[in-house]
Amino acid sequence: MTNTDRNEEIDLIDEVFASVIPKFHEAHDIMVSLLDFPQAQKVRIADLGSGFGAFSTRIFNVLPSATLFAIDRNKDILERTRKRLPNEVTDQYIPFLRDLNDKAWMHELDSLDAVLSSFTLDFLTLERHEELIHEAYHLLNPQGRWISCEFFRTEDNRINRVFHEIEIRYVQNEMKAGNVDKEQIDRMAKSNLLRQQHHVCTVGEKMEWMRKAGYQQIEIPWKFLNLAVISGVK
Numbered sequence: 001m002t003n004t005d006r007n008e009e010i011d012l013i014d015e016v017f018a019s020v021i022p023k024f025h026e027a028h029d030i031m032v033s034l035l036d037f038p039q040a041q042k043v044r045i046a047d048l049g050s051g052f053g054a055f056s057t058r059i060f061n062v063l064p065s066a067t068l069f070a071i072d073r074n075k076d077i078l079e080r081t082r083k084r085l086p087n088e089v090t091d092q093y094i095p096f097l098r099d100l101n102d103k104a105w106m107h108e109l110d111s112l113d114a115v116l117s118s119f120t121l122d123f124l125t126l127e128r129h130e131e132l133i134h135e136a137y138h139l140l141n142p143q144g145r146w147i148s149c150e151f152f153r154t155e156d157n158r159i160n161r162v163f164h165e166i167e168i169r170y171v172q173n174e175m176k177a178g179n180v181d182k183e184q185i186d187r188m189a190k191s192n193l194l195r196q197q198h199h200v201c202t203v204g205e206k207m208e209w210m211r212k213a214g215y216q217q218i219e220i221p222w223k224f225l226n227l228a229v230i231s232g233v234k
Contacts, residue, residue, distance in 0.1 A: 012184060014080065016180050016185075017052075018054070019171075020180070021119070021227075022163075023227060027118070027149045027227060030222040031149060032059060034229075034231055035059065037113065039063060039064065042067065043113040044112050044114075045059065045063075045068050047068060047070050048121070060089045064089065066092060067094060068093050069094045069112075070096065072098075073098060078097060112141065114147065115139065116147050117149070119150055122150045129209070133209050140234040141234070144233070147230075148231075149227065150227075150228075151200055153201065154226060163227075203228050207220075207230065217232060219231050
């Protein structure tokens with residue numbers, strides 16, 4: 001893939017991604033609301049698989065004194081996020097070009113108040129996903145918080161089927177509203193970035209991994225069929 005093709009693919013995902021996932025913004029509302037630190041506190045937050053900047057901007061809106069360590073393996077995405085942030089917080093945005101499959105993602109990170117991840121960890125193998133939960137635990141300060149959102153597999157296949165049907169209707173409604181068009185959807189379906197293999201666990205498996213790592217107060221503050229936000233405290 002040429003640089004031009006890669007940039008065009010990133011442009012497409014940036015523009016369309018939130019329009020093809022039901023409850024995308026609602027999930028982020030919950031995640032940000034769980035960052036219940038005093039607004040003036042200089043909290044240290046790591047965002048694993050940081051995305052295109054919308055989530056980072058919302059974090060800074062709630063915690064303008066935060067330092068945000070953005071972990072992503074795509075430098076173009078990290079740079080795009082930096083350009084989107086308000087000028088007054090760009091010095092507090094620390095991009096790390098790293099692959100979460102490699103334990104070196106932790107290098108130079110410590111004393112974190114929160115570790116976040118949104119629609120990222122199901123790209124990891126289940127074994128690696130569990131390992132990363134343990135790694136993040138050791139980077140957190142006492143009372144530090146883990147907050148993640150991703151797709152999960154349910155034991156009830158009817159729920160899996162209903163979620164898939166809702167996804168289809170959601171995209172159809174977005175197309176009718178003019179937010180996306182068929183060409184964009186067809187191109188998204190061929191995206192190399194999004195067609196990576198997904199490794200989807202159950203909510204119960206994820207919570208057990210967190211218990212084994214040492215997290216307390218493990219909760220599911222928000223769930224919509226196959227999507228769930230999970231939080232835990234060190």
